[in-house]
Amino acid sequence: MGYGLVVVGASLGGLKAVGTVLAGLPADFRLPVAVVQHRSPEVGDTLRFVLQDRCALQVREAEDKLAIAAGAVYLAPTGYHLLVEDEHFTLSTEGPVSYAQPSIDVLFETAAESYGRRLVAVVLSGTGRDGAAGLAEVSRRGGVAVVEAARTARSPEMPEAAWEAAPGALSLGIDRIAPCLVELARKP
Amino acid sequence: MGANDRPANSEEEGIEAIEISLLLEAIVRRYGYDFRDYAPASLKRRIRRIQGEERLPTVSALQERVIHEEACMSRFLDGLSVDVSALFRDPSFYLAFRQKVVPELRSLPLIRIWHAGCAAGEEAFSMAILLHEEGLLDRARIYATDMNERLLAKGKEAIFPIKHMKEYTANYHRAGGRGQFSDYYTAKHEGAIMRDFLRGNTVWAVHNLVSDTSFNEFNVVLCRNVMIYFNRTLQDRVHRLIYDSLPDGGILGLGRGESLQFTAVEGRYATLDLAERLYRKTG
Numbered sequence: 001m002g003y004g005l006v007v008v009g010a011s012l013g014g015l016k017a018v019g020t021v022l023a024g025l026p027a028d029f030r031l032p033v034a035v036v037q038h039r040s041p042e043v044g045d046t047l048r049f050v051l052q053d054r055c056a057l058q059v060r061e062a063e064d065k066l067a068i069a070a071g072a073v074y075l076a077p078t079g080y081h082l083l084v085e086d087e088h089f090t091l092s093t094e095g096p097v098s099y100a101q102p103s104i105d106v107l108f109e110t111a112a113e114s115y116g117r118r119l120v121a122v123v124l125s126g127t128g129r130d131g132a133a134g135l136a137e138v139s140r141r142g143g144v145a146v147v148e149a150a151r152t153a154r155s156p157e158m159p160e161a162a163w164e165a166a167p168g169a170l171s172l173g174i175d176r177i178a179p180c181l182v183e184l185a186r187k188p
Numbered sequence: 189m190g191a192n193d194r195p196a197n198s199e200e201e202g203i204e205a206i207e208i209s210l211l212l213e214a215i216v217r218r219y220g221y222d223f224r225d226y227a228p229a230s231l232k233r234r235i236r237r238i239q240g241e242e243r244l245p246t247v248s249a250l251q252e253r254v255i256h257e258e259a260c261m262s263r264f265l266d267g268l269s270v271d272v273s274a275l276f277r278d279p280s281f282y283l284a285f286r287q288k289v290v291p292e293l294r295s296l297p298l299i300r301i302w303h304a305g306c307a308a309g310e311e312a313f314s315m316a317i318l319l320h321e322e323g324l325l326d327r328a329r330i331y332a333t334d335m336n337e338r339l340l341a342k343g344k345e346a347i348f349p350i351k352h353m354k355e356y357t358a359n360y361h362r363a364g365g366r367g368q369f370s371d372y373y374t375a376k377h378e379g380a381i382m383r384d385f386l387r388g389n390t391v392w393a394v395h396n397l398v399s400d401t402s403f404n405e406f407n408v409v410l411c412r413n414v415m416i417y418f419n420r421t422l423q424d425r426v427h428r429l430i431y432d433s434l435p436d437g438g439i440l441g442l443g444r445g446e447s448l449q450f451t452a453v454e455g456r457y458a459t460l461d462l463a464e465r466l467y468r469k470t471g
Contacts, residue, residue, distance in 0.1 A: 083233075
């Protein structure tokens with residue numbers, strides 16, 4: 001069985017980085033993509049709008065109990081953590097984890113528990129360490145761990161912390177991440 | 189056990205799953221709290237956290253302590269209610285409530301509002317303030333219920349940390365607040381005590397959405413960010429309970445990340461405000 005889900009985490013510099021990755025995915029990309037972009041609590045459609053502009057897949061805010069389906073990119077909503085549970089997402093209003101809400105660690109850890117070796121996880125530009133523990137868990141369960149290379153990251157702190165935490169993680173320049181995902185999606 | 193109290197391999201994971209199942213069974217038999225239909229991912233995270241805080245090596249050890257020590261059960265219950273809330277959290281919700289629901293409430297001689305799963309009461313107090321500013325508080329009966337008796341008592345005390353007042357004040361204004369937020373509390377030491385006039389029309393009661401039935405009819409039921417912790421089976425059951433507690437035309441409010449789609453009551457409500465999850469029962 002091939003890969004089943006891609007999870008992406010980003011913080012400072014993420015808007016552009018996530019946009020670049022999504023722009024490189026074809027309209028028939030068969031893996032669902034879930035994204036935690038650290039966001040301020042103010043509600044608004046800006047993130048979704050900006051990302052949709054560069055993305056051939058449908059970009060939407062994740063909702064509680066929403067089915068995880070191919071052809072879509074799901075954004076962790078502000079004011080919640082996004083969790084993966086079997087075939088659908090769930091939400092939590094637990095306090096910040098690794099100082100973040102939504103937290104990349106929470107998405108990655110729950111995704112790793114559900115998808116194990118069928119998971120691909122990507123940590124992009126950002127400050128802090130959110131995503132390091134999560135990526136380590138992804139690696140531990142046999143999933144593919146990817147971090148954005150420091151040389152392309154607006155803020156290399158987060159991907160570097162993740163890279164150090166996750167043995168075997170791949171470090172790729174931002175332009176090489178989408179092609180990598182496309183290739184992984186092709187594997188049966 | 190692996191790092192952070194997570195299972196180190198799939199065998200340990202299988203064991204943990206069994207232990208969690210037994211823990212929940214033990215709790216329902218011993219204390220009557222039924223968590224068996226809670227959403228598994230968030231429940232698992234909370235159980236692991238509680239286990240860590242209790243400094244116990246296994247979930248089985250936690251089960252032993254929970255069954256034998258009521259104080260531990262109380263801590264367990266608190267561990268399931270660790271959410272951070274705030275007065276006028278989600279200001280846009282209150283704004284929408286003012287604009288779209290309040291006009292419908294004006295014609296009612298008595299306004300009954302149920303905050304189902306109210307935790308420490310932040311939402312109930314926010315509502316009291318809102319209704320007061322709309323001139324409706326005198327006619328309102330606010331029911332704030334939660335399964336956690338300790339949290340309920342805390343809510344009833346009506347004291348919030350003073351250090352949060354700045355955040356709450358900002359929320360209040362973004363929610364369309366018309367007055368001075370400081371008019372609604374008095375500061376004492378490190379606490380801000382909500383003014384008496386905001387408290388008289390609120391009833392605090394223990395009610396468990398899982399095990400208890402509908403206990404009254406309400407014009408408005410707010411159940412926001414409570415059902416995200418339930419699995420779909422339990423969500424449907426609670427939705428039916430809420431549905432039975434509303435008359436035709438009654439208002440339901442959910443959390444921003446929640447939806448009626450694919451629930452048992454989808455199609456039985458009209459949408460009043462999709463973004464803010466306000467719905468009207470159509471019967």
